[in-house]
Amino acid sequence: MTIEAADAPGTDRAEKLTAAPMAGDAGFLLAKLHAAGSVLNNRALAGFGLKERSFSVLALAACGLEPTQREMAEFLSLDPSQIVALIDELEGRGLVMRAPGKQDRRAKTVTTTEAGDAVFRQATSAAREAEAAALARLSVEEAGQLKTLLRKALWG
Template identity: 50%
Template sequence: MTTPTAPATRGTERFLASELAGEANFLIARARSRGSAEANARLAPLGLRVRSYSVLSLACSGLHPTQRELAEFLSLDPSQIVALVDNLEKDGHVRRIPDPNDRRSKLIDSTEAGQALYERARALTCESEALSLAGLSAAEQRQFLALLNKAAFPPN
């Protein structure tokens, strides 16, 4: 049995050579965690977090998603979507409207107040994204986003 020796360097930089630092799932989770923390901090004064912002964004998109579609697209449990929509609705930012194609279903639509909140929040998330991607050139940012989109939404 060997006795561990003190590392020559301290801090997280020494882990960059580890196998873990080369694993896509770890890197994606780390980047997501850092980006979400930054975005949540910027959105907090508006009473939003990344998840509620995501629901609000899609409600403001003009696509009129159902709660089921929101859950699927955002990879969240339907019960989480219900709570997010409930809170946004309670605050007057979204409303549930009848789906003309399925009376049992409701579409999620933004209110005027929700649209105004979204515009303010979008500016903050753009600032957060710029900070997250600051180490990349403009071309690298475009490529990175394209590759993330491919990984997030693979063809069936």
């Protein structure tokens, strides 16, 4: 799957509006980049039967940290019911499985199955291509700096 640079953020026809004062607001800029990136991500992940949110859950399940459903909900800023629905979908496809937590058996951890690991590896490649398209106007160094600054703003 190839992501076209023309689909990257900032290539829309309303470029004259970049002179508007709101075009300098961090909240607006983050929302706009997220919206454009989501379109690219969802397009790239469609071939795997995934969308951005389901891929995020799959990625957390595959990370080796055995997150609980609650931890996933908090980390992804989603309602717990949304996480349950996403996990149900992935579990129904045989990509993830729930298990009792090691610390609290009432908490359910989520991990990938062998099939889930395979889909995750393939989808990750498509997601990286989508990210590159979303950040196409930045150099590799600038993209790295952006990610560093975003992580710092979020978690210090």
